Amino acid sequence: MALTQARTMPGVLELLPLDQIAFQRMLDVIRRNYQRFGFLPVETPVIEYADVLLTKTGGETERQVYFVQSTGALEQGEKPELALRFDLTVPLARYVAEHEHDLSFPFRRYQMQRVYRGERAQRGRFREFYQCDIDVIGKDSLSVRYDAELPAVIYSVFCELNIGAFTIQLNNRKLMRGYFESLGVTDPEQQTLVLREVDKLDKRGADYVRDTLTGAAFGLSADAAQKILDFVQVRSTSLQDAIAKLDALGAGPEVMEQGRAELKEVLGLIHDFGVPETHYALNLSIARGLDYYTGTVYETTLNDHPQIGSICSGGRYENLAGQYTKSHLPGVGISIGLTRLYWQLRDAGLVNTAHSTVDVLVTQMDPAQLPAYLAVAGELRAAGIATEVVLESGKLGKQFKYADRAGIRFVIVLGEDELAKGVVTVKDLRREDQFEVSRAELVKTLRVELEQAAVMG
Amino acid sequence: MALTQARTMPGVLELLPLDQIAFQRMLDVIRRNYQRFGFLPVETPVIEYADVLLTKTGGETERQVYFVQSTGALEQGEKPELALRFDLTVPLARYVAEHEHDLSFPFRRYQMQRVYRGERAQRGRFREFYQCDIDVIGKDSLSVRYDAELPAVIYSVFCELNIGAFTIQLNNRKLMRGYFESLGVTDPEQQTLVLREVDKLDKRGADYVRDTLTGAAFGLSADAAQKILDFVQVRSTSLQDAIAKLDALGAGPEVMEQGRAELKEVLGLIHDFGVPETHYALNLSIARGLDYYTGTVYETTLNDHPQIGSICSGGRYENLAGQYTKSHLPGVGISIGLTRLYWQLRDAGLVNTAHSTVDVLVTQMDPAQLPAYLAVAGELRAAGIATEVVLESGKLGKQFKYADRAGIRFVIVLGEDELAKGVVTVKDLRREDQFEVSRAELVKTLRVELEQAAVMG
Known part of the structure; x- marks a missing residue:
């Protein structure tokens, strides 16, 4: 018999046993901490109905979906009815809508499973990867206090993972939106475009971004452009400093005041949750996809390895499952992309091959x-x-x-x-x-x- | 926006949180016991290249495969290159062949992941289910002593799962093959057909089976047919009884003597591994797919719930990865189909919804x-x-x-x-x-x- 070459497709991370042990230990630490904060486990099927999975999406995400067909369906040339999940948020929405009457709210769930994206084959891009998510879902309403609990969980997880100093960075989308509005950028799409320009700050420099914002495409005044540049560069060094910097933004429209009040409450409560001031900070540049998140947004970075980018991100959303149910289900959640994180940490020499589990x-x-x-x-x-x-x-x-x-x-x-x-x-x-x-x-x-x-x- | 109905496809087991906790506890028990016996974790991607996955198979398995396509491949009308794994054995073969030079042999791995089969939608049939496998793979050779270790692991797992009295039942394919040969049934396909008839014993009775075996299709003598019926009805009540019943089969061809010697050694060693005689027995009706297994075969049943069938099965195979490598890799393994087992235990009232993990x-x-x-x-x-x-x-x-x-x-x-x-x-x-x-x-x-x-x- 001719031999078939034993190989896997690009974009999957298959580990040797001692590396798998190191990876499993990270999964265990995350799970233990999620549980300790009172989150309940959920697992959902990898395969979902394509129409259920793709209600909301469009563009990039839909282009990356893997479709699934049984042999029979394939032979009949049918359009695929099934697809692999590309995140854990859409399955969570489906789960909560489907089982709404059997769940207690606020519903606090953790889910640690693999998701699938048809990414271009490229170093550091994964087509199969673990996401480790927690979300708190309210029925009708959910106190902003829960927005302060998630950083406490993140703090607990990353302390125990022991991968170096980290900072949980916070912003609030209402604050940002209100501030932009106060400068005359009222259209949400325009706000997105402004943010996209602002994202180029590190690469192209302030002059380039200022020129673009005051140029024909945006037509902002020099003053407004400068204020936007100043705004997104706000970082805090302590809780007191964060509050002071928020106050220093000056008065704004109602939505901005709302965002400011929320952010202040959240920052203060994070402290009450026992997170040291060294481990969280204001970062008014964080936006995280303008459509989905509506209030608090988070990113977490390793202080000594900024090139790794955010190792844990999330935020507050207005309504989880509007595509499936008339119930109003606001929530707040975070996600750790563990496969990519592990790969980067290993690359940076921050995790090693484990000793054997065999004693x-x-x-x-x-x-x-x-x-x-x-x-x-x-x-x-x-x-x-x-x-x-x-x-x-x-x-x-x-x-x-x-x-x-x-x-x-x-x-x-x-x-x-x-x-x-x-x-x-x-x-x-x-x-x-x-x-x-x-x-x-x-x-x-x-x-x-x-x-x-x-x-x- | 019109609502999409939140639903999952038939054949998946999605649990509410407290049931998920009960399920997770079973997974944890299994993993802990696998680790305690010195097995190392492996995880492989859910998606494999279809040509890698389907080298050996044909017939029923291939008909049940789920094929996977990215949006791009789908639009170009390509034949699917990718498929979801339908068990953990083929991925193990691929893994060992691919990483052979980085592994230590005997390679002892456990793997607890979900597999996918396009089964007909039917109560108790799952399209997505957990398999919890252990295998020991040798390079060139593997002592039959490892065949005695797996029952010790099974014993340890099911004691701690605490789901009632169970019996690990053993047979040996060489013994069976040799005995059939001694009665003139020498063709392997004919042996399979005989076994298929013998499987009808419970349903159709001994007379029906005897008539078929002595009829035109098989043409066995009355004596040979009776000997086959007696053989497959052999069960033991103790280690001593098992040895005595094996001896009572009388002399046979070399392959039968080999099988008998192996089975005796394995039965004795299981005892040395500390498994009580009450928990394992000879059962000469067990065959488990005539092509794959070549020596010891196992099934495990719950004494008080025979209708559940085997809750843990496996056996010895001659060569794991002949389709991928010229290396000779004999092995022995067992598998627990946890999703189905959990579902059946819950159905039978043997596992309950757990208390919350929140204390x-x-x-x-x-x-x-x-x-x-x-x-x-x-x-x-x-x-x-x-x-x-x-x-x-x-x-x-x-x-x-x-x-x-x-x-x-x-x-x-x-x-x-x-x-x-x-x-x-x-x-x-x-x-x-x-x-x-x-x-x-x-x-x-x-x-x-x-x-x-x-x-x-």
Whole structure:
């Protein structure tokens, strides 16, 4: 038989086991923190009806959708009825609308699953990736206080992920919209275009952006253009500084005042949630897609790795599921794109290949003693110690080499001498050390070693 | 805007949060046990190249494949290049062949992901379902001892899942093949057909099957037909009984002797692995697809719920990835189809909706005291207690009702009195009880309560 080349499509991240362990640990940390803040798990099918998935979208997103067809439908040349989800927000909207009467509101859910986008094949672009989302959905209304809870969750997650100093950056779309209106930019589409120009600040410089805004396409006054440039460059260094900078913007239309009041309340409450002032700040340049978000918006960046961009983003939206239900369902949510984040962190040397989840390898000196090896392994497993037994006969040196290559730290040798004396020899491959311990003390000793190793990281 | 009906396709199992928690707990138990036995995690992409996925298959499986196309490919009317995986075995073969030089052998991996099959819509048939697989893959060879390890893992998993008494049933394809050969049924296809007839024993009775086997289609002697019927009805009641029944089959051709020797060794070793004799048995009717498996085969059934069928199946195969690599990669594996199992257990009343993962709800009596409520929640979360804070102002009664409906057990009330006295009131909604505890003792008290609850289940 001719061989088929074993390969995967571009844009997927398939990991070797020790990297998968590192990735799984990040998933576990995120899940644990989401749960600790009282969020409930939801999983939805990867395949949805295309008409359900594509009610709202258009343009870029729809162009990136993967359609799905069974063999039968394909043969009949039907138009695909099914598609793969491209995010977790549309499935959440569908879920909440479908199960509305079985849910308690505010509905606090987390969802950590893969999503699919037909991206162009390109370094750092993923066609399959994990999103780790939390959202709080209200029925009819949802207090702006929930907007302050999400940064507390983000803070808790990224502290425990231990990937360096980070800052949660906040803005409010009402504030931004109101401020732009006060400068005469009232049309939402025009506001989007202005923001798009402003986004070029870093690359093209202030003069270029100012020229564009005062040019024919926008026709803003020099004063208005400057005010916009000043506005989007506002950053705060402390809670007090944030409040002062918000006040310094001066009076504006009602929507701006609303946004300012919300932002002040949220900033203050984040502090009450226990997030240190060093870890969150005002950043009035954040917009995050002008259509969807309506109030608070968030981005989170690593202080020492700004090139990675936002590692956790989200915001407040007015109505989650208007395309499926007449119920008014406002919400606030954030998302961590874990596949891309992991890939970037690894690229930057901030996460390493993990040690094995296997704690102990029980070697096989003498096949006739297998029952004794299995008994030791059984004791270790009963104590929660992940243990592998060598079942293949072979040279001891080869077994050590296997453990070393597989990243297993402790190797147990149980030869004739040890069996006679009622002890086992434990080799610590990481410390390149070995010791003898009585059978009765083995579990206790290894537990202590493993707990120490866990604390040391 | 006209509303789109929020709905999912038939054949997917979408759960409400408290059911999702129950499902997640089963996933966690399985993963913990797989890890404890030294298996390493692997995840592969849901989408694979269709030519990679479909090298070996044909017939029913290929007819059930879901093909995937991006919008661009669809518009160009191309034949789909991509498809969704229909099991985890083909992706494992592809993975091992692709990463062969980066893996240590024997390669022990677990994989718990969803797979997709375009099944006919029918009660109990799933188009998307979790498989939880473990496999041990050898390079060139793999000791039959590993065939005894998998039942030990199964035993450990199903004990902890706590879904009732179960029996791991074993057979060996060489034994079966050799025995059939000794009766003159030498052609593998003919053997398959005989097995298909024998499968009708329960439904049609022994006379019907005997008549068919001695009829024109098979032309077996009455003696041979009876021997086949007797063979497939062999079950054992203990290890000793199993060995005796294997010996009683009488001498046979070499392949039968090989199978018998393997089965005896495996049965004995399962015992050494610590699996009680009550939990495994010989069952010479098990065949599990005549093409794929070549040695040991397993099925596991719940003693009190035979109608559920096998809850965990697998076996030994000669060569995992012959379609991708010239390396010879024998292996042994098992699979738990968790979605179907969960659905059946729920149907049979063996798993219930879980309590919430949220341990505590901190109520809001007075919005002005929100910082105090947040401080309490922060302490609880720091101690690992999953805590939700009511951020929406509203009547206390409504807040209790929310906790009750959401399945949250403990509710904390922190009113003016409590704040003045430095205490909190804890309502235990499950025990319909309440008590006062000092702030300093709160975390400790709740921890003890929650640990007790965890032990009581």
